[in-house]
Amino acid sequence: MNLIRKQISLWFDISLLTSIFSSLLPQCTLLLSKMISAGLEHRTSENCPLGHFPCGNMSICLPQVLHCNGQNDCPNGADEDNCGDNSGWADLFDQTFKRVYxxxxxxxxxxxxxxxxxxxxxxxxxxxxxxxxxxxxxxxxxxxxxxxxxxxxxxxxxxxxxxxxxxxxxxxxxxxxxxxxxxxxxxxxxxxxxxxxxxxxxxxxxxxxxxxxxxxxxxxxxxxxxxxxxxxxxxxxxFFLSMVNTSLEQLPDSRLLSASLLLNINITTCLILNSKDAGSRSLRANLIKSLPENTFQSLLMMGDLDLSSNLIKELPVSIFKDLPSLQILNLSQNPLDHIHPGQFNHLIQLQSLGLEGVEIPNIQTSMFHPMDNLSYIYFKKFQYCSYTPHVRKCKPNSDGLSSFEDLLANVVLRVSVWVMAFITCFGNLFVIGMRTVLRAENNLHALCIKVLCCEYQRCRLPDGGLSVFRGSL
Known part of the structure; x- marks a missing residue:
């Protein structure tokens, strides 16, 4: 009789361990998926997976977090090339003015x-x-x-x-x-x-x-x-017109921006005009709420446009159609409600794009595909970086834990997590019930097993594992 009880007790213990192991399996699967996505991937295709960038013209893709981290992760060192976004005023002025000493x-x-x-x-x-x-x-x-x-x-x-x-x-x-x-x-x-x-x-x-x-x-x-x-x-x-921190609410039509006068525009706090070479305009930190469709008409040579820190809620879909030479665009810190899928289709020469503080609920990879020369992009959330795999430098950096992708978007993985969760719950309840019905030689041992099962069940049901997955379903 004692032998039977010991065998039943051992079976319950094995059942408990199996239940705990099965409950940990989904977490292990998620962790393994993240580790795989963070590893180096050799690709035969030119396209890198979401959240990765190519090592120059080589068929190697690395996670974006490894770009410009001070170490040569690419065999050709391409991940440490051009790490500074230097396509700003210093370069612009050096190209236009030569200092005399x-x-x-x-x-x-x-x-x-x-x-x-x-x-x-x-x-x-x-x-x-x-x-x-x-x-x-x-x-x-x-x-x-x-x-x-x-x-x-x-x-x-x-x-x-x-x-x-x-x-x-x-x-x-x-x-x-x-x-x-x-x-x-x-x-x-x-x-x-x-x-x-x-x-x-x-x-x-x-x-x-x-x-x-x-x-x-x-x-x-x-x-x-x-x-x-x-x-x-x-x-x-x-060449340079600065209107930083004024109370400007709206720009006039394109007659103000004659092609022979303006090449670079910064609409955050400063406005820059240029005549024959690349210029810039900045109106940052003003009160601009809207821009007419033809605001930048005839400015074919404009190189820099800064519209950050204004009150712009929506941009006309073709607002940038007259700026084929634009290299720097800053739209950060604007209450934009919507960015049209083809908003940037005409910016084929763009090298730096600022979208900090801007929510993009309809973000998609096709929004950024036309900008083949884009090297720097700045988002509100690092998850957005996964939609710009061809961009070498994307900010903010990942927190190192969260994934670029929704790992539970896969139906098979999601169903597996739920199956394991229910098996775990049933196993814990079965162990608790049987440990209560059957007498055990070691009551302290049995009590510890039941407490462990109860605590584990409490952690999972109210705000633990199941509730974590609930938002993904």
Whole structure:
């Protein structure tokens, strides 16, 4: 009799171990699937699986997390090539401007007239933080005039009319609120103009009409709400127009963006225009809510467009059709509700795409296929990276645990998990019932077995294994 009891007890113990093992099998299967997906895969096809990138032109695919991790994981080292997204302003400016370093610059003042509180070096006048309330009188041969951080509120008509040699004019941080329509008349040689950190809310059409040589115009941190089609008329040489952190709500139609004027656009806080070479426009951190269909019409050579941190909820499906040369596009931090499947079809030269903070519920691989040259992409979720397997650098990186794919999307695996779960539940209940009915020689041992089964069953049913799988069904 005792022998029979021992055999029954041993059978129950084996049944318990089998039940526990069977319950762990689905988790082991999931873990094994993740390990396999994270391993190196040699592919005979040019297409890599989701979440992987190719090692240059070789038939080897690696997980995207291994790209630019400081170690050569590809046999040819291609995973560590071009790890920085350097296709930004530095490259853009280097291509457009060549810096000159004169060996000997004269430091003596060559000006006969200038305020006593100001400094004079060669033909440059610096009147910074000297509480000026109006434009000072200086010699006509001045080439650079800095009036930063003063108390100038009004720029009257012909304020600089006699300074025909002036090339650089800095008026930031004055709280200028009125700019007369002829304030910059006669400045035919002016190349740089800064009006940032003022109180300008409106610019008259044609106010810059005489600035044919102007290359840099900075209007940051002004409460400008609107610009018209003629606001920048006359700026035929403009390369850089910055409107960072203004109150701009909408762009005018494409007449503002003439092809001979603008090549690069950044619509987050800054607007950049270019004339013959690659340029950029930025309007980041404004209040832009919508863009007309033809906003970028005729801008065939635009290279950089930044529309981040605005209030754009939807983009016309063909908004980028006139930008075949665009290389950098930033749409991050916009409340976009929808991205059309063919939104980026025309951006065949795009190298960097920013979509940080943007939900893409309808994301699909075909959205990004036309962008063969895309090297950098920035998403809100790392799972989105699985839809851009051809992109070498995708952010954010994986957390190292979660899978790029829904491992329970496979019907066979999902059914297997449920079968194992029910077998486990039945096995645990059977062990608990039989351990209660049959007498055991070692009551403590039997109690421990029942407690173990009860605890395991409690962990699985309320919020454990079954509830984990419930969301996948």
């Amino acid at each position: 004169p060996q000997d610059l004269a430091t003596d003042c060559q000006m006969e007239q200038y305020p006593d509180l100001c400094q004079c070096i060669n033909t440059d006048i610096h009147c910074v933080h000297v509480s000026l309330r109006s434009i000072p009188q200086v010699s006509a041969n001045v080439t650079s005039l800095s009036l930063k951080s003063n108390k100038i509120h009004v720029l009257p008509n012909e304020a600089f009319i006699k300074y025909i040699k002036l090339q650089r004019l800095f008026l930031q941080d004055n709280c200028i609120d009125t700019v007369s329509i002829h304030a910059f008349s006669g400045l035919y040689k002016l190349q740089k103009l800064s009006l940032s950190q003022n109180c300008i809310s409106f610019l008259s059409p044609g106010v810059f009409s005489d600035l044919h040589k102007l290359k840099w115009l900075i209007l940051d941190d002004n409460p400008i709400t609107t610009i018209t089609a003629n606001t920048f008329a006359g700026l035929s040489s403009l």
